[in-house]
Amino acid sequence: MAEKLADPADDLLSKVAARVRDGELTRQEAAQMGVLLLIAGHETTANMIALGTLALLQNPAQLALLRDSDDPKLVAGAAEELLRYLNITHSGRRRVALEDVEIAGQVIRAGEGIIMPNDIGNRDPDVFPDPDRLDVRRDARRHVAFGFGVHQCLGQPLARVELQVVYGTLYRRIPTLAAAVPIEEIPFKHDGQVYGVYELPVTW
Numbered sequence: 001m002a003e004k005l006a007d008p009a010d011d012l013l014s015k016v017a018a019r020v021r022d023g024e025l026t027r028q029e030a031a032q033m034g035v036l037l038l039i040a041g042h043e044t045t046a047n048m049i050a051l052g053t054l055a056l057l058q059n060p061a062q063l064a065l066l067r068d069s070d071d072p073k074l075v076a077g078a079a080e081e082l083l084r085y086l087n088i089t090h091s092g093r094r095r096v097a098l099e100d101v102e103i104a105g106q107v108i109r110a111g112e113g114i115i116m117p118n119d120i121g122n123r124d125p126d127v128f129p130d131p132d133r134l135d136v137r138r139d140a141r142r143h144v145a146f147g148f149g150v151h152q153c154l155g156q157p158l159a160r161v162e163l164q165v166v167y168g169t170l171y172r173r174i175p176t177l178a179a180a181v182p183i184e185e186i187p188f189k190h191d192g193q194v195y196g197v198y199e200l201p202v203t204w
């Protein structure tokens, strides 16, 4: 942020820096926005690409459907299904009730905090039959991997484009892609805010 304040260019962070100069944002707020964009925008899609590839390598029939198809609808559906199935933002969305609400006989009082585990919602068998099965042809559009409501993911159109490009290209361009180590040797990000793998060694 300091760099963009001193030497602005034609980019997003320089636009945020301009708001600091106009007194609309503090330097700290602007820097936090930069960090949010970096984590929300990079960690998420990067992990979806690696983890999605691993999930497909584990499900070769599903991978074959993607690899052998040039139907953009199938690719778009596969991206939604992988978002549902993998649900990489696995820490739950936090909200505060503004008024009393009753859900399934349970009253949540105004002012009470709620943690909504969207990963569990994405495995709701009433919405997604046989939810633990990866099925790139299912209709997964009602998933909540991008959250829900006013704060749902700002970057979801960009994320969808990125994932559709990758899932629709990678396995066709490298049809012999395979994991280079057994799954037990792959280090998973159990400790991160965004779930994924630290590395995915592959061969072809």
Ligand code: HEM
Pocket (backbone or CB within 6 Å): 036, 037, 040, 041, 042, 044, 045, 048, 083, 088, 089, 093, 094, 145, 146, 147, 148, 149, 150, 151, 152, 153, 154, 155, 156, 158, 159
């Ligand atoms: C696969 C990729 C992604 C996933 C799974 C994802 C998921 C999420 C989730 C679950 C939330 C919280 C929603 C809520 O509380 O209801 C969120 C918020 C957000 N995401 Fe993403 N995201 C992804 C990609 C991106 C990208 C590419 C960007 C930006 C370039 C981005 C920017 C944001 C921002 C700024 C917020 C905060 C919105 C707010 O609080 O109003 N995300 N994302």
